[in-house]
Amino acid sequence: MQKHPFTIALSGKGGTGKTTVSSLLIRSFIDMGETPVLAVDADPNANLHEALGVSVHETLGSMREEAFTRHIPPGMNRHDYVRFRFRQALVEAEGFDLVAMGRPEGSGCYCFANDLLSECMIQLERDYRFIVIDTEAGMEHISRGTIGKPDMLLIVSDPGARGLRTIARIKDIATQLGLDRGQIHVVFNRYKSGAAPVDIGNEIPIAIVPEDSAVEMADFAATPVSHIPADSPARIIVRELAEKILNLADKQHANQKGGC
Ligand SMILES: Nc1ncnc2c1ncn2[C@@H]1O[C@H](COP(=O)(O)OP(=O)(O)OP(=O)(O)O)[C@@H](O)[C@H]1O
Numbered sequence: 098m099q100k101h102p103f104t105i106a107l108s109g110k111g112g113t114g115k116t117t118v119s120s121l122l123i124r125s126f127i128d129m130g131e132t133p134v135l136a137v138d139a140d141p142n143a144n145l146h147e148a149l150g151v152s153v154h155e156t157l158g159s160m161r162e163e164a165f166t167r168h169i170p171p172g173m174n175r176h177d178y179v180r181f182r183f184r185q186a187l188v189e190a191e192g193f194d195l196v197a198m199g200r201p202e203g204s205g206c207y208c209f210a211n212d213l214l215s216e217c218m219i220q221l222e223r224d225y226r227f228i229v230i231d232t233e234a235g236m237e238h239i240s241r242g243t244i245g246k247p248d249m250l251l252i253v254s255d256p257g258a259r260g261l262r263t264i265a266r267i268k269d270i271a272t273q274l275g276l277d278r279g280q281i282h283v284v285f286n287r288y289k290s291g292a293a294p295v296d297i298g299n300e301i302p303i304a305i306v307p308e309d310s311a312v313e314m315a316d317f318a319a320t321p322v323s324h325i326p327a328d329s330p331a332r333i334i335v336r337e338l339a340e341k342i343l344n345l346a347d348k349q350h351a352n353q354k355g356g357c
């Protein structure tokens with residue numbers, strides 16, 4: 098039976114670990130056989146592909162610029178050409194595909210182009226079991242509609258006072274985008290065991306990912322962080338997070354079926 102895709106967006110302030118957690122989450126879904134996964138890099142500073150160990154030739158942003166400024170091949174209309182280029186921009190790998198969104202907009206009017214891109218995205222998304230979106234704090238692609246509203250938002254944060262303030266700000270943006278509070282969860286990352294307890298207020302995180310030397314080493318050696326050993330602490334915790342998300346996705350799916 099074809100299950101609907103379940104979409105998870107990861108947001109948070111700069112450098113908190115969005116890309117690290119996104120790539121480990123994608124790795125976990127693949128390990129669990131929950132495939133195919135669509136990895137969406139919605140950060141203009143795209144680097145999710147590096148964390149997953151694949152190369153990106155072009156982003157949808159640069160494709161859009163080009164597809165609307167150059168002459169299209171004879172016998173093709175612009176819609177077909179954009180669809181064709183869109184498929185070319187999709188990176189195919191073992192268990193997952195990846196698309197990098199690039200910049201939300203250039204200098205001209207892109208309504209028509211963005212409508213076409215979001216139409217392509219909607220068609221593409223149907224083919225996946227899970228969609229994982231690595232996005233910046235402002236979630237611009239979601240607010241502009243080039244990516245649909247996620248089923249779940251994970252706010253990745255460090256467990257400190259400044260992190261908590263950012264969580265509150267991102268929650269406000271998310272509710273303005275139409276997400277329910279119940280769809281928004283916090284992931285604390287880089288938790289140092291033995292460190293002084295931090296005041297995390299009333300926040301009950303869905304996962305606490307530890308500081309992990311394997312992640313640091315991958316960063317240092319420029320190897321894909323999603324390839325760290327399966328028994329490394331961050332990978333174990335993110336796997337547990339993936340199992341929780343799978344349960345929630347299955348419940349949502351069962352409710353949707355019941356409602357039809
Ligand atoms: N659990 C962890 N243990 C050790 N190092 C970590 C952990 N999580 C992230 N890091 C390190 O923190 C840095 C930032 O991580 P990452 O690139 O995933 O954050 P980001 O939120 O995606 O950043 P940006 O805002 O630049 O996109 C990287 O050097 C990464 O290796």
Ligand SMILES: [Mg+2]
Pocket residue numbers: 115116117140144231
């Ligand atoms: Mg990142």
